[in-house]
Amino acid sequence: MTSLRAGSGELAGKVALVTGAGSGIGYAIAQRFAAEDAAVAIDYLGHGADAKTLARDLNDNGAKTAAFEADVTDAAAVEALVAQVVERFGRLDVLVNNAGIEKLQPLLEIDEASWDSTLAVDLKAPFLCMQAAARRMKESGGGSIVNISSIHEDFPFPSFTPYAAAKGGLRMLMRNAALELAPLKIRVNNVAPGAIATPINAATLADPVKVQRLQEIVPLQRMGTPEEVAEVVLFLASDRSSYVTGSTYFVDGGMVRYAEAL
Numbered sequence: 001m002t003s004l005r006a007g008s009g010e011l012a013g014k015v016a017l018v019t020g021a022g023s024g025i026g027y028a029i030a031q032r033f034a035a036e037d038a039a040v041a042i043d044y045l046g047h048g049a050d051a052k053t054l055a056r057d058l059n060d061n062g063a064k065t066a067a068f069e070a071d072v073t074d075a076a077a078v079e080a081l082v083a084q085v086v087e088r089f090g091r092l093d094v095l096v097n098n099a100g101i102e103k104l105q106p107l108l109e110i111d112e113a114s115w116d117s118t119l120a121v122d123l124k125a126p127f128l129c130m131q132a133a134a135r136r137m138k139e140s141g142g143g144s145i146v147n148i149s150s151i152h153e154d155f156p157f158p159s160f161t162p163y164a165a166a167k168g169g170l171r172m173l174m175r176n177a178a179l180e181l182a183p184l185k186i187r188v189n190n191v192a193p194g195a196i197a198t199p200i201n202a203a204t205l206a207d208p209v210k211v212q213r214l215q216e217i218v219p220l221q222r223m224g225t226p227e228e229v230a231e232v233v234l235f236l237a238s239d240r241s242s243y244v245t246g247s248t249y250f251v252d253g254g255m256v257r258y259a260e261a262l
């Protein structure tokens with residue numbers, strides 16, 4: 001049972017769409033936004049039961065949310081999703097491109113299907129959602145788009161090459177979109193999480209040696225929580241960040257700056 005933490009109405013009157021919100025970071029963002037009085041569209045594909053339970057629990061606590069199933073790698077499905085959100089809540093002010101996948105595969109073993117599926121979810125989908133959302137935001141006078149990228153938009157990630165390539169692409173997608181959409185009063189930024197305890201890195205979390213190694217290379221010496229990422233996403237979604245566009249905010253305990261003296 002999820003309960004609505006007390007917020008200060010920071011997103012009151014705004015409508016937000018969060019992709020991949022049935023688990024992990026997206027789930028925490030949906031909760032945080034609802035606590036700040038946004039109407040929240042909870043997009044999901046693989047975590048239907050969790051997404052629907054989240055929406056029901058939030059609504060039982062006075063929030064305005066709804067769960068929508070959509071494959072965000074499909075242009076027609078994205079168009080339909082955004083249309084449904086606008087029909088349901090009347091407008092769209094905030095898009096969080098959160099849905100993502102990754103697969104451990106050494107470079108020489110990557111098959112075409114896993115390259116294609118990773119690039120589709122991690123790069124093509126944010127583009128499709130951004131384009132569909134920005135067309136609506138243009139009509140209503142502006143908005144905020146936040147892409148959940150990764151420290152790996154900048155930091156190599158051996159054995160996860162399609163993921164790192166997609167996140168690097170997401171960095172430039174964000175920068176280009178920020179420039180093209182600025183005249184429409186649509187801001188575009190990335191939030192780049194480091195090692196956050198979520199289902200996407202369940203295999204790492206289950207291996208004490210890997211967890212220990214991760215903690216050694218994170219200057220703050222621990223993994224982060226989805227709630228710590230959601231806090232920065234909230235800032236970028238809200239009008240408090242009204243002069244921020246084209247930037248990446250790292251939420252990684254300093255991991256992307258890791259270095260050691262020899």
Ligand code: BGC
Nearest residue numbers: 102150151152194195200201
């Ligand atoms: C990945 C995680 C990884 C973390 C730090 C994230 O983008 O999804 O699997 O543990 O980066 O490397």
